[in-house]
Amino acid sequence: MLTNNTREKLIKAFLWLSGLIIVAILFIIIAYIAIKGVSAINLDFILEAPRRAGKEGGIWTTIVSTVYLTLVSLLIAVPIGVGSAIHLEEYALRRSWFANLVNLTAETLAGIPSIVFGLFGFVFFVIFLQMGWSIISGSLTMAIMILPTITRTAQEAILAVPAEYRENSLALGASKWQTISRVVLPSAVPGIITGIILSIGRAVGETAALILTAGSSLGMPGGLLDPARTMSVHLYILAMEGISMDRAFGTAFLIIVLIVIINYLANLSLCRMSQVSRQI
Amino acid sequence: MKYLKLKSENIKVFYKDFQALYDVNMDIQEKRVTALIGPSGCGKSTFLRTINRLNELIEGTRTEGQIYLDEEPIYEKDRDVVGLRRKVGMVFQKPSVFPMSIYENVAYGPRIHGIKDRNRLSEIVERSLKAANLWNEISDRLNSPAARLSGGQQQRLVIARVLAVEPEVILMDEPASALDPISTSRLEDLIGELKKNYTIVIVTHNMQQAARISDYTGFFLNGHLVEFSRTDELFVNPRDKRTEDYITGRFG
Ligand SMILES: Nc1ncnc2c1ncn2[C@@H]1O[C@H](COP(=O)(O)OP(=O)(O)OP(=O)(O)O)[C@@H](O)[C@H]1O
């Protein structure tokens, strides 16, 4: 039998090791991609349009497409997601059938694999609504995919706002909507931004669903109805079709850089807004 | 001189199946302090919250009976609740400042009610903070976060925030329960000042406090208003045996 003390030490060692493994895995992946990718990266690789299916030139159009598609997805999903979160937390009666239905739907949506959304988007937006392979088809599909995350995180953020704020505001003669828009939502902004960051990660990383809905054209998208190839799709095609492994790694590295930049910007606005709204 | 500001008539409140108040009748005089005392859970807060119709925010509550403010019934189908709450301000037990600056906290009510002019807002903020005896301490940091104020300062800020709406009645639910003795006595002085212009209804657990600051006192027990009379009478000559037991500390 082990003494209590040894067992305690073993458990500690195991937990420490688990932590170390996570850090090591992350570090190895990033280091590997950086080492393999950095050689492909220079200013031209970032700022030039791809030529010969990506064998030559850069990846500029895919960077623009990624940002474009992600922004449009957010513009669609954030108002709807935050709106339904406000409805569920502030207006719907607890356990009303509609609230239950919306909750259940959000949960189910969150569990569906992205390729299924892709198939739906292809059949519905691309073909039935005749939007074709385009930024708008891709963004609508993406918006459906990230909606549950945005709704859930916004719901949690709204729920975490102290009930006293609401009572105090209403007792001062504010209407319900004034209370929500001036006190509840500003306090919930940090939580809502967390959901947005998670969603951006998902949109930037998506491939299959976007190939089906936004297509894989390498041209520069001029408008919502133009097809587009995002960085992740480009990476997938470069690697899958054996076009250039170096360039695939270069793209992968820039995806990581883009995610880091977006997280940084989001955190910055988070700090700025929470300084206004939270002020500890 | 005497003017009946508020009159409650057979007020009953139910939380789902639980009846928290039984036929409460009370006359509240204008520009007087009315104290509500009684053991924990007897319905003091519930009664206070019937006056600005705040109970109805809790799902499953039901209120019967009527309250008249300036002889106007407040429990009417098409009664403008927002207008009612402008006239009847409330200071809660736990001071809850909004996560904004000191200035924005006080300006919140006036802004809600449509005042946009910066000069006017500044005027209101200054006047309210002065009336709440807070101005001198914080006039140089109006833009700093309200949450950094001490508990006693936050309670006065909350009072300033209520005053900024220019109510006629101020409801206070144990406003001193989180305060130290010095802040408490300052708050009592402030209440003495405020009663020149406002009708005040205050819940307190502290019977000395009720005796010091109030003109009328109501004693609640298990949802019943057992006794209601002038404070000097109630504390010196309680009519009901239960009131006497309570104020002499025999129970509760
Ligand atoms: N939201 C609620 N749901 C159900 N019952 C409630 C609710 N709020 C209060 N009650 C019940 O109503 C009764 C009166 O409560 P109330 O808060 O008015 O008492 P109180 O006199 O203010 O007590 P205290 O001095 O402890 O603040 C209590 O029995 C309480 O449990």
Ligand SMILES: [Mg+2]
């Ligand atoms: Mg109470």
